[in-house]
Amino acid sequence: MVEYDFYVNFGKKIYEWIAQQPNLIRLLPYNGDKIVCEFNHNSQQQKKFKEDLMEALFSIDVGNNTIELLLPQLRQIKTDQSFYKVEFPPNAGITKTDIGTTYTNIFPDFNGRPFFIDTTGFKSMAIQILWNKGLGSTGTHNMRIVDDADNTQVIASGSLGTTANSDDFPSVSIPEAYMNFQGKWRLQAKSTNSNDDPIFYGFRLYLRR
Numbered sequence: 001m002v003e004y005d006f007y008v009n010f011g012k013k014i015y016e017w018i019a020q021q022p023n024l025i026r027l028l029p030y031n032g033d034k035i036v037c038e039f040n041h042n043s044q045q046q047k048k049f050k051e052d053l054m055e056a057l058f059s060i061d062v063g064n065n066t067i068e069l070l071l072p073q074l075r076q077i078k079t080d081q082s083f084y085k086v087e088f089p090p091n092a093g094i095t096k097t098d099i100g101t102t103y104t105n106i107f108p109d110f111n112g113r114p115f116f117i118d119t120t121g122f123k124s125m126a127i128q129i130l131w132n133k134g135l136g137s138t139g140t141h142n143m144r145i146v147d148d149a150d151n152t153q154v155i156a157s158g159s160l161g162t163t164a165n166s167d168d169f170p171s172v173s174i175p176e177a178y179m180n181f182q183g184k185w186r187l188q189a190k191s192t193n194s195n196d197d198p199i200f201y202g203f204r205l206y207l208r209r
Contacts (some may be wrong), residue, residue, distance in 0.1 A: 075121035114148035130202035139193025148184035
């Protein structure tokens with residue numbers, strides 16, 4: 001036989017937890033409807049108190065007076081993930097000969113090789129661009145992601161480096177229009193000098209919560 005203990009009055013449990021916290025100034029008697037308390041907290045202590053309260057709310061007694069916190073486990077489930085990674089031909093890359101001053105697809109085949117994306121539940125991206133400016137190239141180069149359906153710009157890199165480079169963008173907010181988006185994106189690039197020949201070696205995109 002296994003016996004389980006359940007807190008039917010969860011508010012009472014939280015009330016007792018609050019009563020044990022440091023810097024408590026005032027805690028009104030518990031009436032089963034609302035908990036009123038006052039603490040001597042600075043901004044850092046206020047943040048920690050809220051975090052600790054969340055931990056107390058998401059906890060379970062797993063037996064032998066052992067309390068297991070569920071929130072850290074939930075955080076592990078909601079992790080960042082590598083979503084899209086492409087390595088262009090090894091040691092060769094894709095050379096965009098005379099790339100032009102307007103955006104053009106990096107991949108010349110399959111209508112730019114659009115890739116499916118689902119941003120549901122994610123708020124930002126980390127992006128890595130592996131590329132080489134190309135011999136004799138003098139312009140400023142940019143890469144961008146576009147919506148495959150209508151060529152709308154999702155995000156642009158800004159000026160890339162000046163030589164063989166790995167341009168890293170560790171935290172790029174997903175535009176509001178593309179939050180919880182399901183569809184296809186495509187990679188494009190351009191230069192301020194139409195005769196430039198940049199070489200693209202790889203692209204990596206990580207979705208972040």
